[in-house]
Amino acid sequence: MKNEKFTILTSTCVPLPLENVDTDQIIPARFLKATTKDGFGDNLFRDWRYDKQGNQIGSFVLNDPTYSGQILVAGKNFGSGSSREHAAWAIAGYGFRVVISSFFADIFKNNALNNFVLPIVVSEPFLASLFNCISKNPETKVEVNLADQTVINTALGVSEHFEINPYKKHCLMNGLDDIDFLLSNKDKIEAWETENQQF
Amino acid sequence: MNTLFDKIWDAHLVTKVENGPTQLYIDRLYCHEVTSPQAFSGLKARGLKPLRPEKIFCMPDHNTPTHDQDKEIEDEISRTQVNTLAQNAKEFGLTHFGMLHPKNGIIHVVGPENGLTLPGMTIVCGDSHTSTHGALGSVAFGIGTSEVEMVLASQCILQSKPKTMRITVNGRLDKGVTAKDVALYIIAKMTTGGATGYFVEYAGDVIRSMSMEGRLTLCNLSIEMGARGGMIAPDEITFDYLKGREFAPKESEWDTAMAFWKTLKSDDDALFDKEILFNGNDIQPMITYGTNPGMGMGITEKIPTLESIPEVGRISYSKSLEYMGYQPGELLIGKKIDYVFLGSCTNGRIEDFRAFASLVKGKKKDPSVIAWIVPGSWHVNNQLKEEGIDKILIEAGFAIRQPGCSACLAMNDDKVPAGKYAVSTSNRNFEGRQGPGARTLLASPLVAAAAALTGKITDPRTCM
Numbered sequence: 085m086k087n088e089k090f091t092i093l094t095s096t097c098v099p100l101p102l103e104n105v106d107t108d109q110i111i112p113a114r115f116l117k118a119t120t121k122d123g124f125g126d127n128l129f130r131d132w133r134y135d136k137q138g139n140q141i142g143s144f145v146l147n148d149p150t151y152s153g154q155i156l157v158a159g160k161n162f163g164s165g166s167s168r169e170h171a172a173w174a175i176a177g178y179g180f181r182v183v184i185s186s187f188f189a190d191i192f193k194n195n196a197l198n199n200f201v202l203p204i205v206v207s208e209p210f211l212a213s214l215f216n217c218i219s220k221n222p223e224t225k226v227e228v229n230l231a232d233q234t235v236i237n238t239a240l241g242v243s244e245h246f247e248i249n250p251y252k253k254h255c256l257m258n259g260l261d262d263i264d265f266l267l268s269n270k271d272k273i274e275a276w277e278t279e280n281q282q283f
Numbered sequence: 284m285n286t287l288f289d290k291i292w293d294a295h296l297v298t299k300v301e302n303g304p305t306q307l308y309i310d311r312l313y314c315h316e317v318t319s320p321q322a323f324s325g326l327k328a329r330g331l332k333p334l335r336p337e338k339i340f341c342m343p344d345h346n347t348p349t350h351d352q353d354k355e356i357e358d359e360i361s362r363t364q365v366n367t368l369a370q371n372a373k374e375f376g377l378t379h380f381g382m383l384h385p386k387n388g389i390i391h392v393v394g395p396e397n398g399l400t401l402p403g404m405t406i407v408c409g410d411s412h413t414s415t416h417g418a419l420g421s422v423a424f425g426i427g428t429s430e431v432e433m434v435l436a437s438q439c440i441l442q443s444k445p446k447t448m449r450i451t452v453n454g455r456l457d458k459g460v461t462a463k464d465v466a467l468y469i470i471a472k473m474t475t476g477g478a479t480g481y482f483v484e485y486a487g488d489v490i491r492s493m494s495m496e497g498r499l500t501l502c503n504l505s506i507e508m509g510a511r512g513g514m515i516a517p518d519e520i521t522f523d524y525l526k527g528r529e530f531a532p533k534e535s536e537w538d539t540a541m542a543f544w545k546t547l548k549s550d551d552d553a554l555f556d557k558e559i560l561f562n563g564n565d566i567q568p569m570i571t572y573g574t575n576p577g578m579g580m581g582i583t584e585k586i587p588t589l590e591s592i593p594e595v596g597r598i599s600y601s602k603s604l605e606y607m608g609y610q611p612g613e614l615l616i617g618k619k620i621d622y623v624f625l626g627s628c629t630n631g632r633i634e635d636f637r638a639f640a641s642l643v644k645g646k647k648k649d650p651s652v653i654a655w656i657v658p659g660s661w662h663v664n665n666q667l668k669e670e671g672i673d674k675i676l677i678e679a680g681f682a683i684r685q686p687g688c689s690a691c692l693a694m695n696d697d698k699v700p701a702g703k704y705a706v707s708t709s710n711r712n713f714e715g716r717q718g719p720g721a722r723t724l725l726a727s728p729l730v731a732a733a734a735a736l737t738g739k740i741t742d743p744r745t746c747m
């Protein structure tokens with residue numbers, strides 16, 4: 085996923101109309117033991133997706149072939165809980181490039197952006213009608229235009245503007261990385277240190 | 284006109300990206316074994332080294348077993364993570380408090396107790412409860428692994444400045460009401476997303492008279508209402524706590540530091556983006572009944588009815604209570620519990636053990652209860668011995684385990700079985716947090732002690 089440029093994405097959606105989905109649900113703590121970033125997608129929503137014997141739970145949306153796509157549509161306050169980036173890796177690793185919700189936890193939002201997953205905040209009515217369209221027709225497509233910062237429910241032709249930090253937008257659109265930027269300011273880091281010696 | 288948060292933030296500004304975030308200098312980076320390996324491997328892949336190794340402190344805590352720490356860790360993946368941290372620290376010359384090191388323990392307990400966390404600092408760690416360190420008057424917040432890599436590489440982080448909120452708690456606390464209850468009360472009122480986007484400063488009489496341990500507990504839980512962090516302006520309690528700690532400034536440096544630390548408070552006319560006021564007299568011992576820390580209530584109260592919940596939230600609410608095996612509208616007092624956990628970065632400090640011991644002294648643990656008593660660090664463990672608290676606990680039927688995160692997130696063997704109830708002094712009651720299917724009731728060390736004695740949810744004020 086990393087460093088892939090993001091411009092326009094049109095995709096069907098996977099609906100998860102639950103509120104307060106926390107990072108422990110996104111990726112249970114027992115899967116945090118890896119030392120690389122690979123393979124987390126397989127355990128995304130593990131305990132909702134599989135039973136104790138490791139069999140798929142048919143009723144969970146990721147196991148329902150009716151729904152697929154690169155966009156996850158989730159209820160309010162998605163990604164609350166821990167700062168662990170593993171949640172973002174799991175979402176990215178599964179193949180989602182966009183998560184739409186009416187509210188995201190702060191750290192999750194940042195982590196998602198750092199992993200080239202775009203979190204989009206939409207209004208409650210937009211979200212509710214999107215869930216409604218998807219449940220009526222799983223083929224419902226959403227178009228995300230990062231340059232224009234718009235998200236369109238193509239079933240209804242309604243669109244909404246979404247906010248994104250201009251710097252993150254620039255990074256996402258160009259597949260750029262923060263560390264290159266920070267290190268390009270090394271002279272400024274050293275200048276700060278010379279002036280501030282207290283610790 | 285400036286808030287304490289603004290002052291510290293502005294003092295650490297290296298540069299600002301046009302139309303973008305701030306490049307902020309970081310005084311301390313704490314690393315544990317779970318969220319750092321990918322940052323180190325990313326760093327290596329870029330051919331970089333940590334820019335300021337002397338500002339980085341590493342210790343394993345999440346995976347460490349709470350018994351037989353002198354033996355190899357049985358679980359292969361846990362062992363790999365713990366060993367990977369040790370290797371990375373060695374390779375890059377970073378301070379590392381490995382397992383059984385006298386300074387090992389949970390990072391958020393170890394940092395303050397060794398004077399590594401100081402007022403006025405910026406502190407980050409790949410862990411959301413980094414907010415704990417704000418109790419000493421620092422700007423401390425949790426970050427993701429990509430950000431850990433950033434700090435390793437540049438000792439800086441890119442952040443957009445959060446808004447500021449002041450939560451003032453005036454009045455005074457009744458007997459049996461602790462910092463944990465204050466925190467759970469605030470979160471219940473604010474809800475788990477109520478402080479999202481904000482950095483919180485706690486103020487008011489109740490906070491001023493709180494011990495350092497209590498303040499650490501309160502700031503620790505800031506993240507559970509979505510805040511970026513929480514902080515408390517340093518005062519005499521802070522300075523007394525720090526004096527003589529190993530990494531705290533000494534002699535003339537102490538005086539210089541004190542002169543600076545005393546300037547660390549919000550100006551009288553400082554403007555916060557949001558002000559919230561609570562009365563400490565309204566708070567009673569708290570307990571959670573659901574699956575997020577905002578689902579808390581006074582221990583003698585009834586679980587809210589479905590009708591009292593806004594319609595949009597009812598499905599999640601019912602799902603949550605179903606998971607817990609509770610009915611809307613019922614009392615929790617008197618309900619059977621199976622496990623008690625005293626520990627974690629929320630309540631694993633000496634004062635928490637003193638509180639727990641004060642209740643169980645001369646009594647016996649209910650035989651049906653399995654109790655995990657886990658000091659937050661070796662330092663706390665030694666204090667238990669020095670104060671004779673270990674004996675009190677042992678006589679009451681409790682065994683003291685070796686330090687670490689333990690049952691807080693059950694990455695080691697300390698897991699609560701499916702369907703069982705645990706009264707836990709930790710910070711999260713999410714589904715499966717303490718083991719698949721485990722049911723967690725968050726509460727203070729006093730409530731935990733009362734439950735351990737009776738095997739039931741019990742108002743600690745009736746045992747005092």
Ligand code: SF4
Pocket residue numbers: 344345389391410412627628629687688691692709710
């Ligand atoms: S004690 Fe719990 S909350 Fe604290 S650092 Fe460890 S796992 Fe995280």
